[in-house]
Amino acid sequence: MNATCKRSKECAKCWLAAVPLALLMTASTSAAIIDVGDVDVTVGDSSVDVPITITTDSSEAVAETTLLVQVADGGPGLGSITGPAITGIDFSNSVWEATTYSTVASTGLAVGDFPQLIQYEVLLDISTGEAVPADGEIATITLDTSGMELGDSYDLRVVNTKGGDSSFSGLSEPTVEDGSVTAVPEPATVTLLGLGAIALLRRKR
Secondary structure, three states: OOHHHHHHHHHHHHHHHHHHHHHHHHHHOOOOEEEOOEEEEEOOOOEEEEEEEEEOOOOOEEOOEEEEEEEOOOOOOOOOOOOOEEEEEEOOOOOOOOOOEEEEEOOOOOEOOEOOEEEEEEEEOHHHOOOEEOOEEEEEEEEEOOOOOOOOEEEEEOOOEOOEOOEEOOOOOOEEEOEEEEEEOOHHHHHHHHHHHHHHHHHHO
């Protein structure tokens, strides 16, 4: 047996030994995705609702949750970027709607305490094993977008905030997809720009 053949067999053995480990690592990783999403707001609109959702391709369930939401770098008092203020949070259409829960604002991070950072907790009766399927809406936040101008864009995040990371009991390392809010032209403005471009092209011909 030559050296190349022997090396190939050894590599094959290593690869086969690594497969169970890879499968084990895959199995222990959460399939849940926390998605803030990218939201466009028309210039001139005074507010926009931003749903934060959770989806999973398995039978995972989520229990007690600490949800932090930050706009840009936290804004006045916490950061340097003044963006849309968070003016409300709503759990009425959330995955927890069908179970017993209460939402409690953490000290100093309720709506209005800081313009661009909030922290809320969803408390369940974990003594009875309450949890809900990790598939649906976590909450909807409302942003004051009245000061946004065309082209303005701000990050929306639920991890790496000035208050820490959101946590979701029952999930093992969920994937978190932060979002953004961006000011776009009114549809009528886009139409006028398009018509103007067409007229200009015809004139050049």
